[in-house]
Amino acid sequence: MPRAKSENRSDLVDSALVAFWKGGYCATSMGDLVKQTGVSRSGIYADFGGKDDLFRACLERYRDETVTQAFGVVEQDGAGFEALEQYFKTIITTSAAVEGADIGCLIANSLGQVSPDDRKTLALLDAHAARLTAGFKAVLRLENQAKGKLTETEIDALASFAMISVQGLWGYMRNKAEPEIIRQHADTLMEMLRSRVG
Amino acid sequence: MPRAKSENRSDLVDSALVAFWKGGYCATSMGDLVKQTGVSRSGIYADFGGKDDLFRACLERYRDETVTQAFGVVEQDGAGFEALEQYFKTIITTSAAVEGADIGCLIANSLGQVSPDDRKTLALLDAHAARLTAGFKAVLRLENQAKGKLTETEIDALASFAMISVQGLWGYMRNKAEPEIIRQHADTLMEMLRSRVG
DNA sequence: TTTTTAGCGGAACGATCGTTCTGAAAAGCT
DNA sequence: AGCTTTTCAGAACGATCGTTCCGCTAAAAA
Numbered sequence A, B: 001m002p003r004a005k006s007e008n009r010s011d012l013v014d015s016a017l018v019a020f021w022k023g024g025y026c027a028t029s030m031g032d033l034v035k036q037t038g039v040s041r042s043g044i045y046a047d048f049g050g051k052d053d054l055f056r057a058c059l060e061r062y063r064d065e066t067v068t069q070a071f072g073v074v075e076q077d078g079a080g081f082e083a084l085e086q087y088f089k090t091i092i093t094t095s096a097a098v099e100g101a102d103i104g105c106l107i108a109n110s111l112g113q114v115s116p117d118d119r120k121t122l123a124l125l126d127a128h129a130a131r132l133t134a135g136f137k138a139v140l141r142l143e144n145q146a147k148g149k150l151t152e153t154e155i156d157a158l159a160s161f162a163m164i165s166v167q168g169l170w171g172y173m174r175n176k177a178e179p180e181i182i183r184q185h186a187d188t189l190m191e192m193l194r195s196r197v198g
Numbered sequence C: 001t002t003t004t005t006a007g008c009g010g011a012a013c014g015a016t017c018g019t020t021c022t023g024a025a026a027a028g029c030t
Numbered sequence D: 001a002g003c004t005t006t007t008c009a010g011a012a013c014g015a016t017c018g019t020t021c022c023g024c025t026a027a028a029a030a
Helices: A009-023 A032-036 A041-047 A049-075 A081-095 A104-108 A118-142 A152-175 A179-195 B009-023 B029-039 B041-047 B053-075 B081-097 B106-110 B119-144 B152-175 B181-198
Strands: none
Touching: A009 A032, A009 A041, A009 A049, A009 A104, A032 A041, A032 A049, A032 A179, A049 A081, A049 A104, A049 A118, A081 A118, A081 A179, A081 B106, A081 B181, A104 A118, A104 A152, A118 A152, A152 B053, A152 B119, A152 B181, A179 B119, A179 B152, B009 B029, B009 B041, B009 B053, B009 B106, B009 B181, B041 B181, B053 B081, B053 B119, B081 B119, B081 B181, B106 B119, B106 B152, B119 B152, B119 B181, B152 B181
């Protein structure tokens, strides 16, 4: 048989992910990807269908790794407000850690870039939004158990609100690296949610 | 003198604006713009420096026309919560009016597309964010006069929060045309602001 | 060791990108 | 009308895009 298949397919996606994350889909050319990943064009086309599919693979990897790392705590059983707070703390910490570059969230960044015709990618973005909403909803439902002030409908509304608000935060972070604003936003949102459940 | 200069320079920007709005900066080629605007390449290059400058001109036009039309009510002297509510009502109405296409806000869409190096365009986006924040701040300060519950710092934080939250809403609207969610988000934000001032 | 064969680097492809250039047409001026 | 000046449509340009293809390499099979 042939030469052993490179074991850096995983690295390939990771490298490409960073390139897309920083530069966006359009601005990142295949040449850039070749340079950045160290894998030749044919290698990329062999393992992925093309630029589109590689981009989607990056979105999925980002979803499974980066998002899960930060948001996973909210998705655990029994996660409450303190889990939400930890999520925001993670955001602030890691965003401050990545030196210089404010790149926001790959998925949030993609919102404005994806063509309305690209169903496959749009589905990924939608699913991400639904995921965040579901996480917030679970937290709210749990925290609401004590006093039961909120109806299910109100919980839905608050979860959607939190999701959109957080997506907005990511969009903001893409171009501004002000941890103060991020913390402020998170605090304001948390305080608002707390006051609503009682 | 020469052939009469087309009187549709204004239309040119308007047409290009729509193209950029729907498709984004990268996905909209000069060929598309020529087709869409009816103006030839040389005409575009004569009146604007190139694609970048045309795009910025579109952003500015969008800012002066579309944004002002919707947000201007908030920026008037003495604007209070009812002005904010009218802003949201306008958003919902017009977003429902534009048939089929959910295109969100041109400026919000650009957030994820602009290269971190493109200082000129980034400055426009920053200025827009500052504009929204200033509007919210003025409203909050006015509404806070009655009871004076909030400190200036708290008002700043709430204004930033509202701005980011609304930018998130626009990002969401780009891909989903659910007036219900929009209304819900607006209601939740309004209610939250009201409860904070007293 | 020889043969086979999968894998990958890099050249090459057509298409399309943003931009420039040019020739002809139209409008002002005398 | 004749001449000048300005404008614009469309051809043409080099660069670069995403993609394909070829040929060598090196590991597996014999």
